[in-house]
Every structure is written in structure tokens, then in C-alpha cells.
Amino acid sequence: MGLVLDFSVVLDRWQALLDGATLTLQLAFIAVVCGAAIGVFGAIGRRSGNALVERLWGAYVEAIRNTPLLVQIFLVYFGLSSLGLQFSAFTVAAVALTINVGAYTTEIMRAGFDSIHKGQIEAAEGLGLSKAQIYWHVIIWPGIERVYPALTSQFVLLMLASSVTSQISAEELTAVANYIQSETYRSFETYIVVALIYVALSFIMRFGFWLLGLALFPRRRRLGTPL
């Protein structure tokens, strides 16, 4: 026996790999931005004190956390088409990933918002701030700061999980890999290269979130406190 690896035919297709990686990052970017917005509203909803609103958000979170991502993707895919709506695989993938990460982000942000001490909120109320102002200045930003590492991990996980959208032929990195290995018969080599690209993408995302954290949380930057 002897393992002979030949990467050349895989690396020859670097343009396709780069396109796939770019699409993966685009999917992740859209899902993270929209999912973070859902998470903020979801967390506020989960803490609203209104039983109906809390239950609806709770049902959404539980539905997502207790079903596989692939099934969620198919549900969005076939759900939209059964309504007679035709969207590109990319759009369907972006929507499904957003719905998925929105639920996890809701739970993480809720934990962050809940961690803000009651005294902070009373101090703000005592100064005459409105509910919305208190949320914005006293709960949302410090709350996100507390759970920022967990959010970062969740978002990186989402980027990796986006490989599942290859199942509906979104042209992201894993779909490109499937195509390359079927063309070259160099499956092992293909997936080694793709795995390394995913590692690189993870590092890029983590670095991006680190930079974003410096911008969002000036106190950490000034005092040198790690997140």
C-alpha cells in the first residue's frame, strides 16, 4: 500500500474554491447581521413580561434548537416553493441560516441582558431615561459585551454549518468541493484542502470579531481587559 496524494488537480481549481469560500463568507455575513438583529429583538421579547410575546419567541427558539439544520433548510426550501415562490438557492440558504442563528442568538443575548444588574436599571430609571433609552444605553451594549465570546463562537459555528446548504445546491465552499471531487476523483485531497480553507475562514471570522469588539467596547480597549 502507499498513500499517494496529488493535490495539483484540486489546486488547479483554486478559482472555484475561492468563489465557494467567498460565498460561504457572504452567507455567514448575512446570517450574522440579520441573526444578531433577530437576537436583540428576540431577547427583548423573551424578557418583555408579556406572556404571549414570551411564549411566541420561546416557541421559535425551541423549534430551532430541537430540529436539525438540514431539516430547517429543507423546510424553508420546500415551504417557499410550495407557496409558489421561487428563490435562488443562495437566498433560501441565507434565510434558513438567519432563522437558525437568530434563535441561538436570542438565547445568548437574553443571558447577556439578564446579567445586567437591577441596580443599573434603577439608576437609569432614576435619571429619567425612557424604557427604550435604558435598553439601548444600559442593557443592550453592556449585555452584548458580556456574551460577546459566546456570540463569536456561535457565529463561527454558523459559518461552518453553512456547508449543509450544499444540499440545496447553494454554490458555497462544500458544494464546490463536492463538484471538484466528482470531477477529479481526488476526494481525500479535495476535502483536506477544503478543511484547511474552513480553518482559514474561521480564523478570519474570529479576527474580524476581535477587531469589531475593540470598536464596540472602548472600555476593553482602553483598560486592556480581554473580552
Added chain:
Amino acid sequence: MNAHVIPPAAPPNAPVVALRDVHKSFGALKVLDGVSFAVGRGEVIVLIGRSGSGKSTALRCIDRFETIDGGEIEVCGRRVDDARLDVRALRQDVGIVFQSYNLFPHLTIEENITLAPHAVKKVPKAEARALAAKVLAQVGLEEKLHAYPEQLSGGQQQRAAIARSLAMQPKVMLFDEVTSALDPELTGEVLKVIEALAADGMTMVLVTHEMSFARGIADQVVFMHKGKVHEAGPAGILSSPSTPELAQFVGTGL
């Protein structure tokens, strides 16, 4: 008295804060059992009493952090017990500082101070910053403008919290045991700031366990016991109490 004489809406000598027969329970626990006292303009009222006697609750009712079950509370001409009260307007007139300094940890001292004037009163940013510098000088912290709360000592944080309240230019200040969480050597600097405020004519209601401080600053002492005003009068009652409960309280120094 002539029942047909209609009193003026807001007589010039009307109290800034008045509690009349205030009742408040938490579930089955009666915490305020017919509490009455009034604070005139520029007056300093000190609430004293054992832990659990209802001092904090009384203070919190004034700023509508608790709603009362019976009686009346009037603050700056507003009926605080009115369900239709504009709570945010009330809180622009009332400054409150709590035991644990609740500065916003993610904001600099300047940002802590400018937040409410800018967000609530729409004071322009530059003007709010000038205001911050002014109130910080008032509490002796002008050099801490750009520091974060965690870079300050407990006493400094409490002074900054007082400055933050002052920036809203309240008509009355409420202090709830503002030195209780501090190391003994840091209480003095905070009490000095409060004394300076009193000397400036600020109307204040404060809860404290510092008896010598209370003696020096109080225009009126209100001793609370089991949810009632058990004894009230000028600071002199601390030296010559007329009820055994106050005598015991002052005697134990607690």
C-alpha cells in the same frame, strides 16, 4: 377655618416632598404603616431606624420606585400616588443615589454624567460636557472625567454617582445609605460632598447610619420604627430622645 376658601394651587411655602399617612405592604408584610413627614425647600431630613424599619421603602416611594397602597405623596407639586403621574417628569425633579454605586461600568465618568441630560433633557452634547465638568468639580473629581468607574475608588464612584444626579439639576435629592458599602476611611469624602450640597441649599432626604453626620446636617430627624414614624424632631432628639426605642437605637449606635 373657612371651608370655602380655595387654597392656591402651589403655595410658595409648600413642601417639596410631603408624605401623608402613607401605607405600603409587600404581600402580607406591612412595611409603611401610616408614615407622614414633610420636607421644605432647602431642608435636610434624615431618616434613621433599624434595618427593616422601612426607610428605603419610604425613599423609593417618593421617586415612584414603589407604588403605595394608601395615603398621599406630593413631590414638587405632583401627586406621586396618582396613577396618571408622568413618572419620567417626576424623576427629572428628583435625584436619587443608592447604597451601591450604580455607575454604568461601560461608560466613562463623563459619559455617565452627560447621558441623562442629553437623552432626557436634550441638552446639546457640548453643553452637557460643560455641565459634567461643573458637577464633577462640585464633588472634587474634575480630573476623573475620562476615567472608567472601575478605575475609581468606592468613595470616588459614589461621588461621581452624586455628580451624575446633580447634572439633571434636581429640585430634591434622595440618598439611601450612600456610605454603607464603603470602607470606613472613604465615607468622610462622600459625607463632605453631601454637607457641601446641604450648605448650598439643596433639599434632601437621606437615610444614614452615621449618627454624628446626621446630627450635624439634619434640620429634622425622622426615626422610623416598625413602619411608623416613631419619633421626629430637630437633630436635638438624637441627644435627648423621648421614646425608649430611639434612646435604645441611639445608644447602641446602630
